[in-house]
Amino acid sequence: MIVRPATSADAEALAAIYGDAVLNGFGTFEEEAPSADEMDRRRRVIADQGLPYLVAEDAGRVLGFAYAGPFRPRAAYRYTLEDSVYVAPDAAGQGVGRAVLTAIIAACEALGVRQLMAVIGDSGNAASIGLHRSLGFEQTGVGRSVGFKHGRWVDIVHMQKPLNGGDGLEPDGPGVKLTGH
Template identity: 50%
Template sequence: MPTPTAPAATPSALHLRSAVATDLSAITALYAQEVRDHVATYEYDEPDEAEMTRRWQAVVAQGYPYLVAERGGRFAGYAYASTYRTREGYRWTVEDTVYVHPDFVGQGIGRALLQRLIDDCTALGLRQMVAVVGDVTNTASIALHEKLGFRTVGVFQGLGRKHGRWLDTVQMQLALGQGDESDPV
């Protein structure tokens, strides 16, 4: 008689929700690690929690989504949409930002956050989403965006400098809803 096998362990359910003030400590810590150790952002100095709170409030005040992912009750990452450019003609275009906690990389957190961001921005009537990927070596971010339909529209060579090297910046774009096929409402 065959030995029964135990069912495969399923990871805790993923929960996505709007960020709240009590999330800012975890958001600040994750972003500080990115600033300090990586090139997804070209910022040099780690912003403190007060600055990150100000940034969160500014995004939310403009009506854009700012999301948090939790798995098993633990903070797993965050994502938000923000103004791509401040000129009036860009008001239907947003830039996305997605960060995943290192303990949760490769578990679909980034994909879930970005998909929800796309859905929320589409529901708001926005028409284009732009990803500004810090450096061509950030292949995980590029692959994530490609999986959700973004296409590379340009690479700015040597646009930024961090950690003693010049960095290229990848620009990717996704049409939301009808994109540029009709006038906005």
């Protein structure tokens, strides 16, 4: 398995993986699966900001993807990003999520990011919560019943990982230029 930057050639695979999460899971609160063109547009928005959007592939097949985007659009958040991770259903449990999230963390560190956030859909999402915890994220809160999907109320779990000294030091650079989501 290799981890590499996503390209427009990956749009169909990104749409298939994310579409499954939209239609069958609670990891995202989106309810209609976006097209490949829309997924590529979203990828470009992240990549055009100089932020990481990566895929894990094996034998030419994309097994999962992750990216780090702005946590919030206000200027004071410029040292904080939010990660998102999605894995093809038939690749779950094979280390795909760990591979792409580890690479995202390294890319965020290289950018000088101080805090990496995860906002995980569904407090019952043991795989994502466990993955983040195993890579040094700590749970910082739960938003109870903030979404309604597939006929039930769904929580979000906030997790956070300090990078580059976290808040123990003053920022030493300009931070990430925020251009929105």
